[in-house]
């Protein structure tokens with residue numbers, strides 16, 4: 001019998017060691033989970049992830065996370081074939097749509113024509129216009145923005161155009177309108193940017209600015225059909241929790257929950273678990289990435305994993321026999337690595353259901369994230385355009 005409800009939780013940026021092609025990205029030696037384990041001061045306790053086999057996925061276990069003997073579910077890894085190592089590439093590839101052509105990046109800032117158009121539309125001057133850390137940029141330019149109303153535009157190693165705006169100076173709705181306009185300028189063919197991201201923040205001065213949960217991602221619309229579209233067309237429920245909805249421009253979803261934080265996201269997962277539905281719930285928990293990975297903060301990263309693990313215990317207890325849970329990540333963001341960008345990593349894959357026939361099996365290292373979507377489609381009797389399903393190994 002197939003699973004009635006499939007839950008995928010993407011732990012944003014929780015990589016499991018340098019990918020085979022990490023050299024092409026300057027990421028040899030990156031290992032998000034390994035370095036969180038070795039840099040965390042104190043004891044990293046992840047009992048639920050451990051039970052599912054998190055350390056079983058590795059040749060060297062994560063410090064503090066015992067190898068489960070036996071694991072409650074099935075475990076493995078996945079490699080990415082997309083050209084980039086951003087959230088969009090990762091999630092799209094999971095849903096059968098890898099991004100094979102690199103999207104535009106701007107190590108020297110955005111071109112003058114784009115900036116001019118933005119300034120004209122917004123009636124505001126653009127400042128910064130270069131790669132920057134999002135927390136540093138508001139620290140360094142936020143007070144200037146408060147005094148002038150200028151737009152803080154910045155980027156990173158990813159294909160992103162980010163606009164930071166103090167909520168009292170540029171109201172969130174205005175910021176969203178500017179981002180929507182920016183989106184129309186970067187849909188290709190000349191310039192194709194993965195995401196325009198609104199980055200609102202609040203606070204009285206540079207030492208007290210904090211970014212708010214009003215962040216919004218305006219993604220490129222999927223350039224083809226995804227597994228989500230197929231599921232929806234088949235009449236199934238397709239539920240987004242967190243930024244998955246933004247990442248697919250809402251395409252393929254039938255219901256959507258916006259997350260304020262990882263814990264809020266887990267509240268939503270529990271709400272969805274309490275709903276009677278038939279289909280797929282696709283959750284992203286972004287705090288690991290935004291608050292700790294890019295900030296190179298292994299302590300915070302470890303704490304966030306522990307907080308997640310605790311809530312995972314509630315999920316496991318609430319799951320029904322015909323529920324399937326798949327836990328994975330979309331890329332790495334090693335807090336023990338140089339720089340402040342994502343890292344090209346293999347990602348962990350944990351599959352669990354209370355009714356799984358075979359447990360403690362290795363699912364191996366999948367050659368594309370699309371194997372995840374292929375598995376979900378096969379579960380619902382649908383055919384994948386891409387990826388090889390591991391449904392046979394995990395069916396109930």
Ligand SMILES: O=P(O)(O)O[C@H]1O[C@H](CO)[C@@H](O)[C@H]1O
Pocket residue numbers: 087132133134135155156157158159160162199289290294
């Ligand atoms: O430094 P902040 O603003 O968190 O931005 C980071 O967040 C973006 C999306 O994950 C990345 O491309 C990186 O630029």
Ligand SMILES: [Mn+2]
Pocket residue numbers: 012013086087088289330331
């Ligand atoms: Mn991500």
Ligand SMILES: [Mn+2]
Pocket residue numbers: 013289290294333342
């Ligand atoms: Mn990120």
